[in-house]
Amino acid sequence: MVKYVLNGLARKAYGLGAAVRVCYINCRLTGTEYRVLASLCNALNVKIPFTGLAVGEVFDRFKLSVDSRKLLFVAVLDEIDALIKTRGDAILYELTRINETLRRSRTSIVGISNDLQFKELLDPRVLSSLSEEELVFRPYDASELRDILWDRAHLAFYDGVLSDGAVSLCAALAASEHGDARRALDLLRVAGELTERKGAKTIMEGHVRQAEKRIEHDRVIEALRNLPLHSKLVLCGVYLLGKAKVSSAVTGDIYEIYREICGRSGLAPLTQRRVSGLINELDAIGLLNARVASLGRYGRTKKIRLSVAHSLVGEIFATDDRLRRLMNYVPKCLLDGRI
């Protein structure tokens, strides 16, 4: 949406011959000050190496470049809370004050955040120099999503192939997940593909249900494949425990098995602290379910289980040369009853 407006702005400016430059940055993907500034420079065709320069140096180059071209520069920082939460608001402070040092140019900043409390994280000085205007967009509800879907559907599908129920279901499913329009469109697209492959004439609700499963299934496979090695090994540990019908696993159990399979693979195991972090990451992407539980006398730990199909993990890991031979391994600590 912002990208759309931004494009419109850029086109309009071009049409009017106005010196306007725009730059869209997703701060979750561009997660450091350095990279944000590098992206800003990039928008001005100033080449910045992905590492090597001091942050201040990059900032100076950006300022110089903007000012020398008499530009109106609009920077959009999407998911800006992700950047501020991890790196602090120093960069915002610098950016808000940039106009004081620019002689011939102006810059504007648009920040987008899903966190309504985000502004409380900011230094009051930043907030005041922002002279900000806040717009709150509430998530789309189901009926709005339905309108959006019908709107796009007319472009993408032949008339009559789309059932009312299918569109409503896409809208309802997406609305229950923060009203994400992209999600709704994805569902509809995949449902369309499935319908076509089956040679059916109309997209029905059943196809949408299948599409939902399909999207999730593909997402999990993709995630499993692209995991870093040690995350895979940790997950492999959870898998082996599940295979041995161990009901509840805690961090310590997982770590023990993890160490074992590292040994078998001739790898140096990471520390438990790190593995604990990996478990949290796996939880965040939805491959594991880990929640802290206090077992009283028996300490405080995380209870961990797979949150995707056991068989799917086995299937995907069997395609990885380094993991294949671990899939049938029975951990010693299971045999001697320590777990």
Added chain:
DNA sequence: CCTCCACCGGAACGTGAGGAGT
């Protein structure tokens, strides 16, 4: 009510890769 387990999770620090400038 108190203790104490088995971790949790924040923070500081280290390392090695990739690169700039001089």
Added chain:
DNA sequence: ACTCCTCACGTTCCGGTGGAGG
């Protein structure tokens, strides 16, 4: 050749803690 930079990924250190069992 040398110094200085960022970043990703780890390690080390350590204070914190919910609740079963005494």
